[in-house]
Amino acid sequence: MARITAGVSCSHVPAIGVAMDTGITDQPYWKPCFDGFVKSREWMKENTPDVIFLVYNDHCTAFDASCIPTFALGCAAEFQPADEGWGPRPVPVVKNHQKLASHIAQSLILDEFDMTIMNEMDVDHGLTVPLSLMFGEHGVDDEWPCQVIPLAVNVVQYPAPTGNRCYNLGKAVARAVESYDEDLNVMVFGTGGMSHQLQYKRAGLINPEWDKRFLDMLVNDPVAASQIPHVEYLREAGSEGVEMVMWHVMRGALKETAKEVHRHYHVPASNTAVGHLILENV
Ligand code: DHB
Numbered sequence: 396m397a398r399i400t401a402g403v404s405c406s407h408v409p410a411i412g413v414a415m416d417t418g419i420t421d422q423p424y425w426k427p428c429f430d431g432f433v434k435s436r437e438w439m440k441e442n443t444p445d446v447i448f449l450v451y452n453d454h455c456t457a458f459d460a461s462c463i464p465t466f467a468l469g470c471a472a473e474f475q476p477a478d479e480g481w482g483p484r485p486v487p488v489v490k491n492h493q494k495l496a497s498h499i500a501q502s503l504i505l506d507e508f509d510m511t512i513m514n515e516m517d518v519d520h521g522l523t524v525p526l527s528l529m530f531g532e533h534g535v536d537d538e539w540p541c542q543v544i545p546l547a548v549n550v551v552q553y554p555a556p557t558g559n560r561c562y563n564l565g566k567a568v569a570r571a572v573e574s575y576d577e578d579l580n581v582m583v584f585g586t587g588g589m590s591h592q593l594q595y596k597r598a599g600l601i602n603p604e605w606d607k608r609f610l611d612m613l614v615n616d617p618v619a620a621s622q623i624p625h626v627e628y629l630r631e632a633g634s635e636g637v638e639m640v641m642w643h644v645m646r647g648a649l650k651e652t653a654k655e656v657h658r659h660y661h662v663p664a665s666n667t668a669v670g671h672l673i674l675e676n677v
């Protein structure tokens with residue numbers, strides 16, 4: 396049977412992708428940010444999964460105001476890196492495990508989570524930056540070391556789903572994966588965050604105390620973390636801090652006893668606090 400072996404959370408700051416693509420990760424501004432992922436990349440090499448179920452958000456790239464799915468599951472054979480205005484990132488095309496994706500679609504929908512099924516979709520920095528952070532440099536002619544099933548969550552246009560809904564969706568994802576009859580090592584990524592606000596009077600807001608409490612709570616008291624209301628993300632973590640609801644999908648897919656094996660927190664990267672966790676599903 397397929398099994399979920401670990402969960403990973405991390406930020407997706409687009410400037411991290413630019414720093415990697417232009418070879419400036421050793422500069423003093425970036426080095427402390429990337430140093431926190433040295434161990435993560437070693438751990439990924441030792442524990443490379445067959446498939447990553449990657450929960451991320453699209454930033455008006457595949458979707459715009461004409462169509463706003465709350466949960467959109469990538470079922471296409473592959474996903475091209477999107478052109479976000481400066482040309483596509485020079486990273487590999489993302490290859491799906493289509494049979495598992497179809498099984499998850501069926502399992503989730505019959506489990507009463509109504510997914511939008513995406514048979515065509517480009518993927519933006521929300522998905523490619525976490526892969527770059529965890530796998531290191533990979534060029535357009537390379538392949539990512541594993542297959543990826545994308546789940547795009549709407550956190551751009553109000554109303555985003557609640558943390559509770561995301562946590563319960565994670566549990567349904569675990570039921571789906573664990574009922575798939577092939578011996579696969581699957582990891583779940585929950586991405587986005589941490590505190591940041593890109594707009595209006597509080598642009599530049601970062602709240603390290605709140606972020607660090609969130610990391611502790613997500614690891615040790617995930618049910619309580621899933622109950623944090625939207626207004627608290629907005630007030631404490633800024634208007635884009637609500638991206639963190641996606642971390643609850645990852646946490647819900649793991650056992651409550653999951654063990655933290657790595658943590659990294661760094662400020663700043665562009666306008667954003669970078670947060671990162673690796674949890675083994677024991
Ligand atoms: C930044 C952060 C984001 O999450 C994003 O989607 C775009 C920009 C930033 O900090 O620059």
Ligand code: FE
Pocket residue numbers: 407454521587588635638
């Ligand atoms: Fe974002």
